[in-house]
Amino acid sequence: MLLLHFSDIHFKKTEVGQPDDPNLALRSDIIKDVKRIRKEIGKPADGVLLTGDIAFAGHPAEYDFAYQWLEEKLCPAAGCKIEDVFVIPGNHDVDRKVETDPAQVLAREALRSKPATEVNGELRKWMRGKIAASVIFGPIQNYNRFAAKFLCPLRAYIDDDGTGDNPARPFACRDVPLNDGSTLRMWGFNTVLVSDIADDERRMLIDPAAAQIEEEDGVCHMVMAHHPFNWLKNRKDFEDRCNLVAKIQLFGHEHTRRVDEGKRYLRIRAGAMHPERDESDWKPGYNWIDIAVDRVEGKRKLAVKVWVRQYETDNFLAVPDQEGETVWVNSYDLPEWRAPAAPLVETNIGEKILPVLESQTMPMSAPPPSPPSVRSVTIKFFKLKEHEQRRLISQMKLDKSGDSELKDYELVIATVRRSQEQGILPDLDKLIDEALKEGKH
Numbered sequence: 001m002l003l004l005h006f007s008d009i010h011f012k013k014t015e016v017g018q019p020d021d022p023n024l025a026l027r028s029d030i031i032k033d034v035k036r037i038r039k040e041i042g043k044p045a046d047g048v049l050l051t052g053d054i055a056f057a058g059h060p061a062e063y064d065f066a067y068q069w070l071e072e073k074l075c076p077a078a079g080c081k082i083e084d085v086f087v088i089p090g091n092h093d094v095d096r097k098v099e100t101d102p103a104q105v106l107a108r109e110a111l112r113s114k115p116a117t118e119v120n121g122e123l124r125k126w127m128r129g130k131i132a133a134s135v136i137f138g139p140i141q142n143y144n145r146f147a148a149k150f151l152c153p154l155r156a157y158i159d160d161d162g163t164g165d166n167p168a169r170p171f172a173c174r175d176v177p178l179n180d181g182s183t184l185r186m187w188g189f190n191t192v193l194v195s196d197i198a199d200d201e202r203r204m205l206i207d208p209a210a211a212q213i214e215e216e217d218g219v220c221h222m223v224m225a226h227h228p229f230n231w232l233k234n235r236k237d238f239e240d241r242c243n244l245v246a247k248i249q250l251f252g253h254e255h256t257r258r259v260d261e262g263k264r265y266l267r268i269r270a271g272a273m274h275p276e277r278d279e280s281d282w283k284p285g286y287n288w289i290d291i292a293v294d295r296v297e298g299k300r301k302l303a304v305k306v307w308v309r310q311y312e313t314d315n316f317l318a319v320p321d322q323e324g325e326t327v328w329v330n331s332y333d334l335p336e337w338r339a340p341a342a343p344l345v346e347t348n349i350g351e352k353i354l355p356v357l358e359s360q361t362m363p364m365s366a367p368p369p370s371p372p373s374v375r376s377v378t379i380k381f382f383k384l385k386e387h388e389q390r391r392l393i394s395q396m397k398l399d400k401s402g403d404s405e406l407k408d409y410e411l412v413i414a415t416v417r418r419s420q421e422q423g424i425l426p427d428l429d430k431l432i433d434e435a436l437k438e439g440k441h
Helices: 024-041 060-078 102-112 116-128 130-150 235-245 374-381 386-395 408-421 425-439
Strands: 002-006 047-051 085-088 171-177 183-189 219-225 246-251 259-261 266-269 285-296 299-312 315-318 328-333 346-349 352-355
Touching: 002 060, 024 060, 024 285, 024 299, 024 315, 047 060, 047 219, 047 246, 060 130, 085 130, 085 171, 085 183, 085 219, 102 116, 102 130, 116 130, 130 374, 130 408, 219 285, 235 246, 246 299, 259 328, 266 299, 374 408, 374 425, 386 408, 386 425, 408 425
Parallel strands: 002 047, 047 085, 183 219, 219 246, 246 266
Antiparallel strands: 002 285, 171 183, 259 266, 285 299, 299 315, 299 328, 346 352
8 A cells, every 4th residue: 555645735825826836846846756756666656645734724726726736746646546635634724714703712712721631521512512513613614625525524423323424523534455455544633623823732632532443353543633642732542542553643734853663653744745935944745655464474564664755955855764774664563364255256167166266257458447436426526516416416316305404515425425325326427427528627
């Protein structure tokens, strides 16, 4: 599982797309380096991880540019699909115009004034209250419209048991397969439940439920959060649980400190793709991370390789580990686990029963195109204008009573999931393609 890790991109409305954009050449150099390291590693990336601060001020135009850059530049250079992006918010993804509302100010003061021993209980109340939750999640609605395209929007636990077609979760979660058939479970947590100009260490908060990650056979956990633990007021339970169950921990926000190699976990910071140019140590950076399961002397191990890239003068260079090696290599013990035997498709040959070989069932030609997935269809559905989306929803009878209470991006996600549940996801995919072709989006 090969992943690209970026953070603190800081696309600024007053700069991106302008002829005097101060980071235009830097982004070109990033794409060039991504292509170079991809060739050096010898395989394409399986996905892109963004640990927050995609925008600079949470403005819609900043997310529009971010999506375009991901789709047209970064993902093609990395060799992955746009739907393979996984994202969480940072403090710059908060809409600063919304945060100045009096209700926002009072909410932050109320939550930040609570002692660390009491704030978790107070947060649980806010996360369950309809009005209170709208105050907490209101400042990241522009971010949510961007994140929804990757099935990563965040919302509170209001009147939701998690079983509907639009489950309420204040975190993002995605399972991806590892080479031995086990699962890498990626968790993306929100550390900007409260955020403003007064953000500082031990003043940020995280949902208390983030400390409830369960251990599961055949599942390796990777945790992502924008702010490192030292920024969280209610850090203890979350940090303790992560250190116990999450072998890989990814962060953003802090632009310089990059890799902490622990005995039981690997803690990685992306560096900033677009640090402020007046910073004393201006060194843009990003990471490549390769994750695989090995067997060493019969024991199951998680092998993690990291290529730490950093901009120096006019080029990206490797940041070596303590031994001077350009690739950081770490290995962690994993519980014993073997993939369940797949059911055999059998054929009779005389009195013997033999499994059908793949070569007997698949033509010896190029593999067929991948079938549509919820993520791939969601990405395309968002390319349609809202009236076109609603036309298809009505045409396929995918609407439900109560849809009027959903936000525009929530309705898109709910619709695609409903089509999957009804077994008509390929039909919806085909209609979207036709609409895109007609409208030449």
